[in-house]
Amino acid sequence: MKQFFLTMLGVFAGLVAFFIVLPIAALLFFAAAASASKPATPAHTVLELDLREGLTDQQPTNPFAAFGGSGLSVIHIVDTLAQAEKDASVKVLLVRAPEGGMTPAAADEVRQAIHRFRASGKTVIAHSQGFMPVGAVVSSYMVAASADQLWLQNTANFQATGLASDSLFLGRAFQKYGVQAEFEQRYEYKNAVNEYTQSDYTGPHREAMVAWMTSIYDSALANTARDRKTTPEALKAVIEAGPYSAEQALSLKLVDKIGQVEEAEAAAKAKAGKDAKIVAFGDYASMQGARNGSGKSAIAIVGGEGAIMTGRGQSASPFGSGSDIRSDDTAKAIYDAIEDKAVKAIVFRVSSPGGSPEASEQILAAVRAAKAAGKPVVVSMGAYAASGGYWISSEADWIVAQPSTLTGSIGVFGGKFVLADALGRFGLDMRGLSVGGDYADAFSPVQGFDQAQRAAFAASMDRVYEEFVVRVSTGRKLPVERVREIAKGRVWTGAQAKELGLVDELGGLNEAVIKARQLANIPTSESVRFKRFPTPQSPWEALASAFGASGQAAEAMVSVGQVMGDPAAQAVLNRVEADRMRSRGAVVLADQPAF
Incomplete structure (x- = not known):
């Protein structure tokens, strides 16, 4: 019977592949073919960057992932604006600011890219339809305020009064x-557990949260004040006295102009010159292609985004925008870069809240191998590089983080939920059987740990923690006791981490590339190429990965349900991923704030 259902699921997956996936693949194929014949960028171009749909940190290697989100990533924006700086046809950048909060580190990096674009002598105009009190809205305002002109819609409200x-x-x-x-x-700052065991913040939990939130808030205020030509103290006093109407925001010099987006577009086109055209950011990026550079020497860009897990298969869903860091894939990408004779240094872009210690150690071993092969490794931290994300970064030659990157969280947690009593209240009786040693059913949801099991599990937590501390001590050249003082599971911002010696430099991918060149002794006068690992999948490789084995039919069905917007299917997929993580026993995973 089980085989029958698996077979039927396989048939279903095949039908989906034929009637849904293949047409999508065909569209991608024809779109790629059409892009070769696309016209050149208009002579007077206004490049429109719409940040309202949200950003990933990196471009997915799966070609179908664009169907699950906006298709824009922080790295994509950085690379494309770097090309637009040098493109004489691009005259103006028009930024559509999000109404809610942006991930603070992403906002830092986008702002820096906008500043480099302006430094090339070009104009940036931003338009907002309001700043709502959602998440890190101060970070969204910071990005918009980095423009030459900031427009606010007449009916919009300015509610960027803090960080929540x-x-x-x-x-x-x-x-x-x-x-x-x-x-x-x-230890006490490893706060992910608290949400399962407490009804309120513990003292250490509150202390750590307030500290990193204050660091992000102060950084955003300082950057915005610099761009708006005021002081952080004056800006703080003004915005905290809000919220404001559009007219009030204008009178307080929080924005420059009031108007509809069409008016901002007209102003941008007038600035760009006669017969100016607005070109969507994604379309321009497709015309330009990846920023590969030139030269005999290459710098490898190795990407990793999401929770760290063992195994292969980067995308959490064949058709979604979500991703995770699979240790086999990421380690192989680093080893491929090691074996490539043209590659002189590796920039490892990490954006992860952590995950499996075993998977983290596998990736770190590849980092060590790169260093042993004489290829310097520079880590560029994205939104998060905490817990396991810091583990895989800890022994790099140099670590670059944004001031608002969440990092550190040097600690570990693990455990289980005992469900038998809860299910029994609904007439469901859960019973367990085991053979072998006492620890065989230690993670059974039927009963809690007995004394021996608890002691053995606690000992395993201690071992993982000590291994983590030793790696940080080795990589950062800090005494073990000093690492224990600043560890205890506490999350730090990049700015805080630099003061503690956990990070070497504040900045983004651009600064990491510059440092990689220095460490590889590549002269500044010499051009370099960028080689990306792992290489993007073709549509057919993605299809083969998604539907290549009948044993994956159930997951394929769930993934298709996700595409069709089935919340039940999404819940199943989320539960499967959560169970995979919990089944590891120990987890080095940091809290993920809901920005």
Whole structure:
């Protein structure tokens, strides 16, 4: 019967591939063919960058991932604006600012790219339809304020009055419904566990959250004040006294002009010159292609975004924009860069809240191999490089982070949920059987840890923690005792981490490339090529990966349900991924604020 259902699922997946996926692949093929014959960029171009749909950190290697999101990434924006700086046809950049918060580190990097574009002598105009009090809205305002002109729609409100983050605590609900959360954490600042066991912030949890939020807020204020030609103190006093109407925001010099986006577009076109045309950012990027550079020497750009897990298969879904860092894939990408004779240095772009210690160690071993082969490794941290994300970064030759990158979280947690009592209240009786040693059913949801199991599990947590500390001590050349002082699972911003010696430099991918050139002794007068690892998949490789084995039929069905917007399918997929992570026992995973 089981085989029958697997076969039917395989047939279903095949039908989906034929009727849905193949037409999509065909569209991609014809779109790629058509792009070869696209006209050149108009002589007077206004490049429109729309940030309202959200950003990933990196471009996915899966060609179908664009169907699951906006298709824009931070690295994509950095690379494309670098090309636009030198393109004489691009006269003006028009930025559509998001109404809610941006991920703070992403905002830092986009702002820096905008500044480099302006430094080339070109104009930037930003338009906002309001700044709502959602997440890190101060970061969105910071990006918009980096323009030469900031427009606000007449009916919009200016509500960027601070920074907010919410946590959902399940402790009382679990107690009420009989769910027993049995976890170990190393140590008191490893706060992911608290949401399962507490009903409010603990002292260390609150302390750490307020500290990194204040660091992000102060950084955004300082950057915005610099761009708006005021002081951080004056800007803080003004915005915290809000919210404001558009007219009030204008009178307080928080914005430069009031008007509809069509008026801002007209102003941008007038600035660009006669017969100016607006070109969407994605279309321009497609015309330009990847920024590959030239020269005999190459710098490898190795990407990794998402939770760190063992195995292969980068994308969490064949058709979604979500991704994870698979240790086999990422380690292989680094080894491929090592074996490429043209590659003189490696920039490892990390944007991850952490994950499996085993997967993290596999990737770190590849970093060590690159260094042993004489190829310097520079880590460029994105939105997060915390916990396992810091583990894989810790032994690089140089670490670059944005002031608002969330990093550190040197610690570990693990455990299980005991569900038998909760299910019993609904007439569901869960029972377990095991053979072998006492630890065989240690992670059974039927009963809690017994004393011996708890001791053994706690010992494993201690081992992982000490291994983490040793790697940080080795990589950062810090005494072990000093690492223990600044670890304890605490999350730091990049600015805080630099003061602690966990980060070498503040900046983004651009600064990491510059440092990689220096470490590889490539003269500044010499051009370099960029080689990206892992290489992007073709549509057919992505299809083969998604539908190549009948045993994956169930996952394929769930993934297709995700494409069609089925919330039940999405819930199943999320549960599967969560179970995979929990089944590892120990997890080096940091909190992820909901920005």
